[in-house]
Amino acid sequence: MIHVEGLTKRYGQSLAIDNISFHINRGEVVGLLGPNGAGKTTTMKILTCFISATAGRASIAGHDTFDEPLKVKEQIGYLPESCPVYHDMDVTTYLRFSAEVRGIPSSKRKAAVDRVISDCDLGKVTYKLIGHLSKGYRQRVGLAQALIHDPAVLILDEPTSGLDPNQIRDILSLINNLGQEKTVIHSTHILSEVESTSDRVLIINNGHIVAQGTPKELMSRSSGTTVYLTVKGADVQTQLASAPFVKKAEKLADGRDGFLRLALQGADQRDVSLDVFKMAVEKNWLLSELKAETASLEDVFAKLTRG
Amino acid sequence: MNHVTTIFKKELRSYFSSPIGFVFIIFYLLVSNAFFFFVQDFFRQGQVTMRGYFAAMPWVFLFFVPAITMRLWAEEKKMGTVELLLTMPMKEWEVVLGKFLAAFGFLAITLAFSFTIPATLMYLGKPDLGVIVGSYVGALFLGSAYLAIGLYISSLTENQVVAFIISLAVIFVLLLIGIAPVWLNALGTIVSVCEYVSLLSHFNNVTRGVIDSRDVIYYASVIALFLYLNVKNIEARKWR
Numbered sequence: 001m002i003h004v005e006g007l008t009k010r011y012g013q014s015l016a017i018d019n020i021s022f023h024i025n026r027g028e029v030v031g032l033l034g035p036n037g038a039g040k041t042t043t044m045k046i047l048t049c050f051i052s053a054t055a056g057r058a059s060i061a062g063h064d065t066f067d068e069p070l071k072v073k074e075q076i077g078y079l080p081e082s083c084p085v086y087h088d089m090d091v092t093t094y095l096r097f098s099a100e101v102r103g104i105p106s107s108k109r110k111a112a113v114d115r116v117i118s119d120c121d122l123g124k125v126t127y128k129l130i131g132h133l134s135k136g137y138r139q140r141v142g143l144a145q146a147l148i149h150d151p152a153v154l155i156l157d158e159p160t161s162g163l164d165p166n167q168i169r170d171i172l173s174l175i176n177n178l179g180q181e182k183t184v185i186h187s188t189h190i191l192s193e194v195e196s197t198s199d200r201v202l203i204i205n206n207g208h209i210v211a212q213g214t215p216k217e218l219m220s221r222s223s224g225t226t227v228y229l230t231v232k233g234a235d236v237q238t239q240l241a242s243a244p245f246v247k248k249a250e251k252l253a254d255g256r257d258g259f260l261r262l263a264l265q266g267a268d269q270r271d272v273s274l275d276v277f278k279m280a281v282e283k284n285w286l287l288s289e290l291k292a293e294t295a296s297l298e299d300v301f302a303k304l305t306r307g
Numbered sequence: 308m309n310h311v312t313t314i315f316k317k318e319l320r321s322y323f324s325s326p327i328g329f330v331f332i333i334f335y336l337l338v339s340n341a342f343f344f345f346v347q348d349f350f351r352q353g354q355v356t357m358r359g360y361f362a363a364m365p366w367v368f369l370f371f372v373p374a375i376t377m378r379l380w381a382e383e384k385k386m387g388t389v390e391l392l393l394t395m396p397m398k399e400w401e402v403v404l405g406k407f408l409a410a411f412g413f414l415a416i417t418l419a420f421s422f423t424i425p426a427t428l429m430y431l432g433k434p435d436l437g438v439i440v441g442s443y444v445g446a447l448f449l450g451s452a453y454l455a456i457g458l459y460i461s462s463l464t465e466n467q468v469v470a471f472i473i474s475l476a477v478i479f480v481l482l483l484i485g486i487a488p489v490w491l492n493a494l495g496t497i498v499s500v501c502e503y504v505s506l507l508s509h510f511n512n513v514t515r516g517v518i519d520s521r522d523v524i525y526y527a528s529v530i531a532l533f534l535y536l537n538v539k540n541i542e543a544r545k546w547r
Contacts, residue, residue: 011547048394052545073396080394084387088324100313101395145391 001026001153001183002047006056009042016042018207019056024200026152029179031194032187034204035305040187041081043204044157047185048078060153074102077146081157083139087131091122091141094130095148102149116144120174136167143174154178156186160193172197191297201297205305218300225271225294227264230255233285237262245275259288310397314405315412318379322413332417335371339421342367355432357424361442361514365482365507368446368453373474375413376457377467379406380541384465399541403458403534410454415447438516445513448526452506453478455533462540482507 002024009016017039024030032040045051046058049069057064063071086094095113104112117123120140125133130141139159146154159175160168175197178184188194194201195215203211203218211218237260241249248265255261266272271292280287322328339360343349347359383389392402428434457474464470485505502508506529509522 045390050390050394050544051547070396070398073394076394078391078394080387080390082387084391086321086388087386088321093320097313097317098395101310101397103309103396 001028002058002060002185004043004047004056004058007043007046007053007058008055009039009046009051010054015207017204020204020207020209021056022202022209022212024183024185026183027179027181028199029175029184029186029197031198031201032185032204033189033191033194033201033301034187035189038204038305039207040204041157044078044155044185044187047072048076048155049073074149075151076153076155077149077151079139079142079146079154079156079159082161083142083159085130085138085141085145088129090127090129091117091133091144092126094141095144098145098148104149112148112150116147119147120144121170135162136164136170139163139167139171143171147178152182154182154184154186156184158187158189160188160190168193191301195297203301203304210304211300215297219295219297220269225266225269225292227266227271227273227276227292228252228261228289229264229273229276229287229291230259230261230289231280231285231287232257232259233280233283236260236285239283240264240276240279243275243279245272259286261289308401310401311405311408314397314402315408318406318409319412322375322409328413331371331374332420335367335417336420336423339363339367340424343424355428355434357428357434357439357442358514360421360424361446361510364446365449365510368450369475369478369482371417372414372450372453373457373460373471373478375410376454376461376474377470378461379410379458380462381465381467381470385467393541393544400534400538403537403541407451407454407458407534410458411447411451414450414454418443418446418450435516441516441518442513445510445516445518445522448523449506449510449513452526452529452533455530455537456481459533459537459540462537478506481505 002022004023005021007020008018020039020043032043034040042051046053046065047060049065049072052066057066059065060072061075063075065072089097092113095116096109099109099112100106117126120143122137122140122144125137130138133141139162143156143159146156156175160171163171172193175184175186179197179199186197198215200214201212201218202209232255237249237251240246240262245267246264247267247269250263252261252263264272264276271294273290273292277287277290279285322331342363343357343360347363349359352359380389383392393399425434425436425439428439453474456478457470460474460477461467461470464473482505484501485507503525509525512519512522
């Protein structure tokens with residue numbers, strides 16, 4: 001659905017994105033993750049034909065963003081960063097205007113406006129001036145505008161920034177619903193959002209894609225699951241270290257009464273706590289602690305985007 | 308063409324969505340009427356003609372027209388809505404033309420409210436209506452040239468005040484060069500070039516109610532040139 005190849009954008013001397021390539025399938029919800037200034041917004045601006053790339057190509061639904069911008073624009077609904085809206089219009093007028101620009105025939109405009117008003121829960125503010133609305137409502141008006149023509153692709157640039165936790169939850173559940181039938185690409189620097197909504201994550205840093213995969217894949221990629229145990233027995237550390245399911249066994253501390261605290265990394269990064277437990281039973285070790293900890297997306301993110 | 312209409316309606320509506328549009332029209336009418344009736348001393352002239360009214364128009368428009376156009380792009384850029392507007396499936400020229408026509412519509416509405424002057428003249432005597440209508444048409448040409456310049460300059464900045472001041476300065480220079488070369492008579496051909504380029508010299512016929520095709524072509528070219536530059540400038544955002 002979205003195909004990006006070798007995309008590069010230079011603003012004067014500075015390189016905003018450098019040779020980015022990725023592919024997004026129909027119906028996928030993809031989170032674009034990265035610190036501020038990583039190149040997320042630039043990528044989105046190119047996809048929406050607001051700016052052109054310095055090099056490389058991008059296409060949406062088979063239409064090139066450079067050669068056929070109008071065709072591309074028809075396919076997408078876009079919510080720009082910080083959600084700009086016309087403050088001097090009321091919600092209905094604004095949505096009607098969007099519908100008109102999107103070429104929805106006048107006989108169907110009212111139905112389209114009513115649909116997005118109910119989808120985005122704007123019923124209470126239909127005739128209010130957008131300038132008088134709260135940030136959460138404005139964001140929803142922005143989303144409603146992006147949905148008015150029922151686009152196949154949604155591009156949302158930081159749809160939750162500046163919202164309170166409840167509003168964030170609302171927007172995320174809306175994205176979740178939309179993702180069932182649409183291709184969605186949304187950017188954020190809040191990791192839990194990506195975990196709960198996205199099928200796949202692209203992590204961008206300094207204009208490069210540094211990692212991509214499902215949230216699970218990314219989490220296991222870092223250091224996998226670490227098993228912590230406190231154990232007492234003869235020669236525990238060497239025996240564990242030579243066990244086939246263990247990649248690395250590290251002593252963290254000497255406990256009291258001959259107990260040892262160890263950290264184990266599984267051979268194929270999986271959770272090996274059960275194997276450890278079985279071995280302890282076999283060898284008659286005393287076990288006072290056994291827990292598995294999977295690296296969070298935060299860890300992965302920090303590892304990939306720092307240094 | 309549908310998109311031009313959509314943008315036209317949106318922009319024209321926004322002139323009247325706050326009191327500013329009405330305040331503007333009232334202020335324009337006050338200034339232009341005061342100028343005509345009191346500064347130019349209409350009642351002592353003993354002639355039922357609007358010549359003085361139209362003669363002052365290049366100078367009155369100098370302040371009023373940049374105020375009409377200053378917001379059209381600068382505000383969109385400042386609020387970020389330009390990104391919405393230009394990612395909707397429209398061509399750049401459609402947006403530019405829609406905005407221009409809306410500004411033109413607003414100017415035409417403003418001018419229409421000055422009907423009280425011809426009405427007064429008709430009450431007082433028998434003015435030559437052909438001349439008056441011709442002058443109004445000419446005034447719309449002059450105003451449109453100002454609008455095209457102002458709209459273009461508004462697209463260069465995101466600050467409305469800057470857009471206003473620069474538009475005013477550019478139009479002021481284009482007016483002045485119609486007069487200034489007369490003082491520098493020694494320069495020869497440059498004088499006629501300057502006179503041709505000036506917005507002012509082409510308006511002289513208009514105040515007499517004469518619509519000369521040369522003047523029409525001149526104003527149409529100025530409008531086309533600045534609308535073209537405007538479209539190019541909007542397209543150039545892609546490469547910055």
